[in-house]
Amino acid sequence: MHGPAFRPSPYNRSMTDQALPLRRDRARRRAGSPKRPRRRTSVFGVLGEVLITAGVLVLLFIAWQQWFNDLQVQSGTRDDATKLSQQFAKTPAKAPAPAGQPVVTPAAADTQQFGVLYIPRFGADYKVPLAGGTDTVGTLNKGEVGHYDSTQMPGALGNFAVAGHRTTHGAPFANIAQLHVGDHIYVQTAQGWYTYTFRNLEYVKPTQVQVLQQVPDAPDVAASSTDRLITMTSCNPKYSAAERIIAFGVFDSWQPVSQVPTEIAATVKAG
Amino acid sequence: MYSALWHVLPGPWWLRVVILLVLAAAVLFCLVTWVFPLVDSFIQPPNVTVGSH
Numbered sequence: 001m002h003g004p005a006f007r008p009s010p011y012n013r014s015m016t017d018q019a020l021p022l023r024r025d026r027a028r029r030r031a032g033s034p035k036r037p038r039r040r041t042s043v044f045g046v047l048g049e050v051l052i053t054a055g056v057l058v059l060l061f062i063a064w065q066q067w068f069n070d071l072q073v074q075s076g077t078r079d080d081a082t083k084l085s086q087q088f089a090k091t092p093a094k095a096p097a098p099a100g101q102p103v104v105t106p107a108a109a110d111t112q113q114f115g116v117l118y119i120p121r122f123g124a125d126y127k128v129p130l131a132g133g134t135d136t137v138g139t140l141n142k143g144e145v146g147h148y149d150s151t152q153m154p155g156a157l158g159n160f161a162v163a164g165h166r167t168t169h170g171a172p173f174a175n176i177a178q179l180h181v182g183d184h185i186y187v188q189t190a191q192g193w194y195t196y197t198f199r200n201l202e203y204v205k206p207t208q209v210q211v212l213q214q215v216p217d218a219p220d221v222a223a224s225s226t227d228r229l230i231t232m233t234s235c236n237p238k239y240s241a242a243e244r245i246i247a248f249g250v251f252d253s254w255q256p257v258s259q260v261p262t263e264i265a266a267t268v269k270a271g
Numbered sequence: 272m273y274s275a276l277w278h279v280l281p282g283p284w285w286l287r288v289v290i291l292l293v294l295a296a297a298v299l300f301c302l303v304t305w306v307f308p309l310v311d312s313f314i315q316p317p318n319v320t321v322g323s324h
């Protein structure tokens with residue numbers, strides 16, 4: 001019944017007792033003979049260690065890219081957004097507000113920050129700068145949200161369309177698929193607060209630029225339309241560029257810079 | 272490779288462990304500060320805009 005490794009002992013020692021003298025023996029050998037023969041390093045041994053190291057480096061990179069760098073970029077964009085917000089608050093808009101009409105800020109230059117996006121659904125501390133154009137390196141990869149410069153500005157008649165990363169580089173639109181109907185999307189510019197209400201998601205091919213039209217997918221009614229919309233685009237599925245996820249929202253209201261919307265008042269104040 | 276490193280290090284085993292930990296921290300710092308951002312700049316993130324390829 002006993003395995004081949006079992007050796008009967010007159011002292012009936014347990015396995016741990018047997019291991020002890022072995023360990024002591026090894027220690028004595030190490031202390032006693034300084035010229036203990038070192039195991040020869042084999043090419044395969046070194047190769048194995050190099051490969052294991054490379055594997056660990058790749059895993060570290062993924063952890064850095066997917067988690068650590070996102071957090072770092074987000075804290076940077078949050079600081080930028082806070083500064084922008086405070087800047088807007090300090091310099092009240094010069095343009096007089098036409099009754100009941102949102103004041104629209106002029107289009108921004110490429111990569112120039114012109115506003116701040118607040119979406120409470122994405123977290124209580126969520127705020128991210130809006131910049132002109134959808135430049136990959138100058139805007140999107142910095143974790144900012146880029147404005148399609150062919151579309152309208154916030155509050156204007158038509159479509160205010162923006163793009164942002166869903167994974168990596170701060171991933172400002174990481175939770176775009178978690179938006180609920182009725183969620184508020186706040187945009188702040190030097191001219192005030194624009195409140196949009198999330199309406200629906202759509203999944204389209206990367207070539208479907210019709211979502212950027214004044215009335216998305218309906219160019220023939222654009223002339224008579226009085227809609228003010230927001231369109232947010234990102235990649236779909238996550239980590240892939242096979243499709244685009246599109247989030248549409250409709251304009252709800254406009255307030256001057258001094259009147260911070262109550263829902264995000266704490267977020268705006270927080271540094 | 273690593274056994275050679277262990278033998279090169281001076282002092283008792285605990286000192287070697289401390290030195291190795293410090294070395295590992297230094298390597299990690301260099302990776303996060305310079306190497307990873309450099310590598311990342313060569314990786315094309317998934318496109319998020321419509322109409323551009």
